[in-house]
Amino acid sequence: MATITVENLKYKYPLSKQFxxxxxxxxxxxxxxxxxxxxxxxxxxxxxxVLVGLIPHFYKGSYGGKVYIDDQIVSKSDVSKICxxxxxxxxxxxxxxxxxxxxxxxxxxxxxxxxxxxxxxxIRRIDEALELLDIVKYKDRNPxxxxxxxxxxxxIASIIAMQPEIIILDEPTSQLDPQGSEExxxxxxxxxxxxxxxxxxxxxxxxxxxxxxxxxxxxxxxLIDFDTPQKVFxxxxxxxxxxxxxAYTEICKALHLHSPGTNLYPVTLEETxxxxxxxxxxxx
Numbered sequence: 001m002a003t004i005t006v007e008n009l010k011y012k013y014p015l016s017k018q019f020x021x022x023x024x025x026x027x028x029x030x031x032x033x034x035x036x037x038x039x040x041x042x043x044x045x046x047x048x049x050v051l052v053g054l055i056p057h058f059y060k061g062s063y064g065g066k067v068y069i070d071d072q073i074v075s076k077s078d079v080s081k082i083c084x085x086x087x088x089x090x091x092x093x094x095x096x097x098x099x100x101x102x103x104x105x106x107x108x109x110x111x112x113x114x115x116x117x118x119x120x121x122x123i124r125r126i127d128e129a130l131e132l133l134d135i136v137k138y139k140d141r142n143p144x145x146x147x148x149x150x151x152x153x154x155x156i157a158s159i160i161a162m163q164p165e166i167i168i169l170d171e172p173t174s175q176l177d178p179q180g181s182e183e184x185x186x187x188x189x190x191x192x193x194x195x196x197x198x199x200x201x202x203x204x205x206x207x208x209x210x211x212x213x214x215x216x217x218x219x220x221x222x223l224i225d226f227d228t229p230q231k232v233f234x235x236x237x238x239x240x241x242x243x244x245x246x247a248y249t250e251i252c253k254a255l256h257l258h259s260p261g262t263n264l265y266p267v268t269l270e271e272t273x274x275x276x277x278x279x280x281x282x283x284x
Contacts, residue, residue: 002070002085002165002197004028004051009065011046011055020046022221024065030165033198035212035229037205039242042218044201048170050074051199053082069166087159091171093151096158097143104146105130105139108158115162129157133187149180153187160191167191169200173207185211206246209233209267217241230264230271248272255279 009024021043028034036044049055053074056063067074069085090096101107108129112122130136133153138146143154152172159167169188173181185207192198192211202208208215208229215232217225219241225232232238233245234253244250245267252258252265257275259266266272 003030003068004166004197004199005066005068007066007068009050009067010063011050012062013059014061016061019221021050024221024223026216026223026226028197028199030197031192031195032213033192033211034200035208035215036199036201036218037203037208037215037232037243038218038224041220042242043221044218045170046221047218048088048168048199048201051166051168052086052088053077053079054088083162083164085164086166086168087162087164088168088170089152089156089159089172091174093148093155096155097151102142103140104135104143104154107143107154108161111158111162125161125163129161132160132190133157134183147180148176149183152176152180152184156184156187156191164196166197166199169198169202171201171203173202173204181207205233205244206248206268209246209249217243229267230259230262233267234264 005027007025009021010019011021012019024047036047038044046055049059050067051074056075057079063075069082072081074082097107098110101110105126108126109122112125117125130139133156135150135153135157138150143151146154173184176184181204188198188200189211200208212229214227215229216223217232224241225235233249238245245253248269248271249265249267252272252275257279258264259271266275
């Protein structure tokens with residue numbers, strides 16, 4: 001499985017005076033689920049585009065530092081080679097649908113056809129992706145007849161079928177209703193359990209807190225923090241970076257309920273319940 005290593009990454013869009021990404025360094029281990037948070041303009045989408053090679057291969061500007069996928073330097077590698085290991089899912093699934101295919105099955109097959117995958121192997125991958133994303137029942141439907149959540153799962157399936165080791169998701173639920181969002185998060189969770197490295201930009205803090213192994217906090221292109229959800233969301237200055245902690249964390253902060261043996265606050269309902277049970281028992 002692939003490792004992502006970023007060293008002193010800087011990037012500035014053409015004609016811009018400000019760095020979109022300002023001296024970032026970090027490492028993501030194989031199989032991690034990384035959540036990326038920050039206010040608008042923090043550099044989240046720019047980072048996603050760097051990791052998959054769209055920057056600097058397609059979006060020009062001032063670029064410095066190095067990004068590795070294993071031992072492969074992204075800025076010096078063909079995008080076709082990067083895409084063999086890294087897939088990206090955009091916030092709007094319409095940006096990924098070809099519009100040239102009549103069925104969901106054919107849409108998922110499109111990328112594999114371009115890769116020259118042998119027919120029997122292509123069928124196996126498509127069937128596996130349909131099953132994994134729970135969209136087998138839609139395989140003969142027109143892609144544009146799907147709901148937002150179903151369409152986004154199809155977009156993810158088209159990436160999964162190409163068997164990347166890393167999947168980048170840039171706000172994949174921003175245009176979805178709660179049901180559609182839940183469908184996508186469950187699908188992504190199933191991928192993470194299979195050992196695929198997940199890097200997800202998302203504004204739904206409760207979801208990021210629940211699913212992520214680590215959370216990356218960006219602000220004006222700078223890396224402010226990169227740690228466990230509990231440590232990042234327990235920061236006293238979080239609001240200064242335009243980010244709200246999960247509701248459970250905010251409630252426990254107001255009540256000064258720390259996780260046992262730490263100065264950290266819970267980030268999920270499962271972590272919060274024992275603290276309230278202790279309060280009821282008079283232990284706090």
